[in-house]
Amino acid sequence: MSKLIRLAFISFICTLLLACSKPAFQGTDISQSQIGGGFSLIDHHGQLKTLADYQGKVVVLFFGYTSCPDVCPTTMAELRNTMSELGEAAKDVQVLFISVDPERDTTQLLSQYVPAFHPSFIGLTGNKSQIDAATKNYRAIYQKQGQGNNYLVDHTAGSYLIDRKGNTRVLVNYGAGAATFTHDIQLLLAD
Incomplete structure (x- = not known):
């Protein structure tokens, strides 16, 4: 019987170790989905950028537009707060704001709007077919x-x-707050 108890104990410890080794995201874990992929867009400095340009960093990708009355400025403010909460680790994070309003969101407008939230944030745009491919x-x-x-x-x-x-690992829903972004980004930085 003691052998059975020892095996049960070892099995229990192994289960705990496996559970502890998996990240527990506060956002929705979409690691197993087919969501994500590359893009080819122009940044607010006028340079062609792809997702591969940011490899080695944790990327926060958000679709929005500069005339958005509520969702976009709220999310960008949460991400600004997240960068403050991350401290020195923020240098390993890149926030990308992809405009879904190419008619109004020129690179010049994006260069004023996006970095106003944080100087490291990058605005991206393109023609309709480029944006459609990314979305x-x-x-x-x-x-x-x-x-x-x-x-x-x-x-x-x-x-x-x-x-x-x-x-692509996590989807953070609108309004989740800076604490959720910070928690999940920290998990990805430690990965």
């Missing part, structure tokens, strides 16, 4: 609502966390 890879949506210059753009409000190897 398709991330299963994100966007749709123009209204006419004239004051239209709105409905868009996916979640943020994607991509590990240092370029694998």
Whole structure:
């Protein structure tokens, strides 16, 4: 009987060790999904960028637009707070804001809007087919609502966390807060 108890104890310890070794994200773990992939867009400095350019960093990818009245500035402010909470580790994180409003969001406008939240944040844009390719890879949506210059753009409000190897790992829902971003980014940085 003692042999059986020892085996049960060893099995229990192994189970605990395995459970502890897996990250417990606060956002939705999408590691096993087919969400994510490359893109080819222009950054707010006018340079062509791909996801591969950020390999080695944890990437936070967010689709939005500069005229967004609520979701985008809220998320960008949460990400700014996250960078402060990360301290020195923030140098290993890259926030990418992909505009879904290429009609209005020029590189010049993105260069003013995006770094206003944090100097390391990068705004990306492109033509409609480039943006469509990026949104398709991330299963994100966007749709123009209204006419004239004051239209709105409905868009996916979640943020994607991509590990240092370029694998999409976590979806952080809108409004989750800086603490959720910080927690999950720290897990990816330690991975």
